[in-house]
Each structure stands twice: as C-alpha cells, then as structure tokens.
C-alpha cells in the first residue's frame with residue numbers, strides 16, 4: 499500500500515516534470531480571472547471531465563453532453579489553442595469526418611472537398627459521395643509547419659474568405675499547423691559535494707553548458723538530469739522551488755528538489 503502510494507507520487511512528479519497533459523494544464527489555470535480560469539474552476543469540481551483527452555473534440559463532446567453553457571465551450575477552444583501554442587510538440591493531428599462523425603487519425607484516409615452547395619467538408623476518402631468540384635488529400639494539404647497550403651487550395655476553389663477562416667480555426671483546434679519550436683532543454687547541474695543546484699535552460703548541448711559553468715568552480719560540476727522545456731518551463735521551476743533559492747539560478751539541494759530531479763532519471767535496476 500505504502501509502495502503503491504510512492505509509485506503514484508513518483509508518477510505525479512514525473513507527469514509534472516514532463517509538463518502537463520491538457521487536463522492537468524487546464525487545472526493549473528485555476529485562479530485566472532478570465533473564461534479559461536472559470537472553466538478550470540468548473541473542471542476541478544467535475545471528476546468526470548476527460549482530463550486525459552488528446553483531442554479537442556473529445557473534451558467538447560463531454561461539455562456538450564453535460565449541458566455546459568456556450569461560454570464554457572468557447573473557453574475550451576480558447577484554452578485548447580493556448581495549450582497548443584505553448585506545447586506544439588504535443589499536438590496530435592486528427593480530423594473528424596462530417597459524414598460518419600468518426601475521427602480520421604490516419605490522414606492519408608482523409609480528404610478536404612469543396613462544393614458550391616456544401617462549402618468545405620472534411621471527409622474520409624470512403625465517405626465522399628459523388629464527384630466534388632475540388633478536393634485535396636488532408637496529409638498533402640496540412641503536412642507543413644503552417645496552413646499555407648490551405649489558402650492556395652481555397653483560392654483554386656474560389657471559396658469565400660470567411661469560410662476559409664472558419665475552417666482554419668477548426669483545423670488549428672484539431673492540431674494542424676502547430677509550429678514546432680526548436681527543441682530546448684532544462685538542465686539541473688550541481689556543485690560538488692551535494693552543493694547548490696542550478697536550474698537553467700539551453701538550446702545547445704547540455705555538456706557544453708556544463709563546461710562553460712565549470713569556469714570558476716575548482717571541482718567538477720555534475721549534470722543531474724535534463725528534461726524537455728524552454729524558458730517558461732525554467733521560470734515555472736524557479737517559482738516552484740523559489741523558497742530554496744540561494745542566488746540567481748542556484749538552489750539549495752532540498753529534498754523536494756532532489757525528489758523532483760530523481761523522478762526525471764530512469765531507474766537502473768540493481769543486479
């Protein structure tokens with residue numbers, strides 16, 4: 499039982515360290531004085547909210563089924579966009595077919611069609627009926643880092659710009675066009691003899707950073723762990739462990755910080 503709670507605790511720390519999934523991220527916004535904060539407050543008190551939802555439509559469907567107001571539904575879209583802007587690498591691209599309402603997870607099986615009467619429709623290739631005037635495979639259109647291909651296609655079809663804008667907003671919520679940032683890392687580097695720990699971030703090799711920091715330290719510095727993250731991850735950690743700060747980005751090796759770092763390091767099985 500004790501063992502189990504330790505495992506759960508470690509998992510929680512690791513989840514926090516790897517950054518939150520959408521549900522965790524949303525809940526962390528409790529206290530914000532805006533619609534996203536209000537939604538976060540509602541979700542905290544709603545144990546059935548699908549916190550592990552990987553796609554916006556899953557969470558939206560839940561809100562609709564539970565009779566959440568339109569304001570809450572709009573806040574969900576706002577929250578999802580904010581989450582994807584912050585963690586574009588976590589976007590899981592999928593589209594939803596307008597005929598059968600099922601997900602199109604394998605994008606080569608999806609197509610965007612344009613008809614004068616129906617406007618834009620996202621469909622499974624097998625759900626297309628008749629011969630559309632214009633059509634393009636989903637993966638061709640949206641494989642790039644932005645949705646530039648969409649405008650070219652829309653021009654070709656002569657689609658009105660407000661319909662294009664509405665489609666683009668929907669596609670972004672589905673994870674299309676999320677910009678992947680350059681991969682940066684947050685590192686934990688410790689002074690010798692269980693000394694202070696520096697929490698910093700770098701876009702280059704962590705070893706190079708360690709070597710640069712070594713100047714001014716007679717004994718070797720140690721890289722304790724690294725994790726994916728950027729300046730905002732670093733700022734979150736500085737705030738989180740703020741009470742242990744010694745100077746600048748250096749923190750006392752308090753148990754709480756050590757536990758956090760330990761959860762980032764894969765355990766080596768004892769022989």
Ligand SMILES: [Zn+2]
Nearest residue numbers: 595598622625
């Ligand atoms: Zn379909």
